[in-house]
Amino acid sequence: MATDVDVVVIGAGAAGLMCASTAGKRGRRVLLVDHAMKLAEKIRISGGGRCNFTNLHTVPEAFLSANPHFCKSALRQYDQHDFVALVDRHKIAYHEKKLGQLFCDDSAQNIIDMLVLECQQAGVDLQMGRKIDNVDKREDGFHITLDTGIFRAQSLVVATGGLSIPKIGATGFGYQIARQFGLQLLEQRPGLVPLTFDQDVLTRCKSLSGLSVEAEVGYRSTAFAEGLLFTHRGLSGPSILQISSYWQDAMPVSVNLAPHHDAVAHLLGGKTKQPKADVANCLADLLPKRLAAEICDLFGVVGRLADRSDKHLRHLGKMVNDWQLIPNGTEGYRTAEVTLGGVDTNGLSSKTMEAKTVSGLYFIGEVVDVTGHLGGYNFQWAWSSGFVAGQNA
Secondary structure (H helix, E strand, O other), X not given: OOEEXXXXXXXXXXXXXXXXXXXXXXXXXXXXXXXXXXXXXXXXXXHHHOOEEEEOOOOHHHEEOOOOOOHHHHHHHOOHHHHHHHHHHOOOOEEEOOOOEEEEOOOOHHHHHHHHHHHHHOOOEEEEOOOEEEEEEEOOXXXXXXXXXXXXXXXXXXXXXXXXXXHHOOOOHHHHHHHHOOOOEEEEEEEOOOEEOXXXXXXXXXXXXXXXXXXXXXXXXXXXXXXXXXXXXXXXXXXXXXXXXXXXXXXXXXXXXXXXXXXXXXXXXXXXXXXXXXXXXXXXXXXXXXXXXXXXXXXOOOOEHHHOOHHHHHHHHHHHHOEEEOOOEEXXXXXXXXXXXXXXXXXXXXXXXXXXXXXXXXXXXXXXXXXXXXXXHHHHHHHHHHHHHHHHO
């Protein structure tokens, strides 16, 4: 015999917890189920363990999707200020780090505890470590077969996340359900992920491993001016993670290592004022000394300024402000913060998150083809899409 509930939410992450508590507050009988033993692991590890839970500057333009308008309705119905009000009600201390990014003062566990308490107060039945053997829809509703029994529900919400960080339990189960019910999927790939390079560039990166600079990294018409970090595997840091969501295979990215300076003018000016100065020392006015020496060596412009032609100095300066690099890939889902692509938004209602062709079936959060910029935007999408589905499921 099946146990009757009103709503089954699969996935006890950010979007699933928000959806379950919202539906429960409407008086719906909600089962929230997850295959993992620990809930909300992505929340727990986010923001260096302090959870960058939203961004004060959240706007639709901060999200990537094949349909850039899709996210607007959900963000209108439940915005960043609504979630901040929830955090305030639970008396969680937080601070703005930079660029509108809000972090817990103490721990990401504060956000998890808040969401669990919200679910408990709404009467949600939360079951962790449950294997889902089968999902199907019959005339009397959805039948969800767990390893502990069968549940029948009027509504099914898929909040299973993407493929990012498999070591904490990420799977493609949500895409499997979408395919089962005939929804279209857009190609998935890692987003907000470090970029890797061929051996020549990698050798340079290794020698500079651990060095961080403010840089502007661009791809085609998109650019981000934030920190760049050299690692033993390639390039990382906020500016690289941001551009990785836009980058396409075999295409170059532009790295401006001195975004607030004209490196050509600085080098030529240095040649006039201090012709006996070393090129690398002159460049070290704009860059960390190790990086300046490595760049000079890379482009073969070394020695005294006076001994180098203006042409060579112009070339070096141009490379500092527009270093063209072709990544050979990314670090993949192992370290990617998000998954790009997913359930095609053309198959969903932007007002409710319900599948247009399957009554009672909803998709929310990362499993959907909506991906935010770095800095709390993806959590805000989880809260917004989760709230909207919870209001309607």
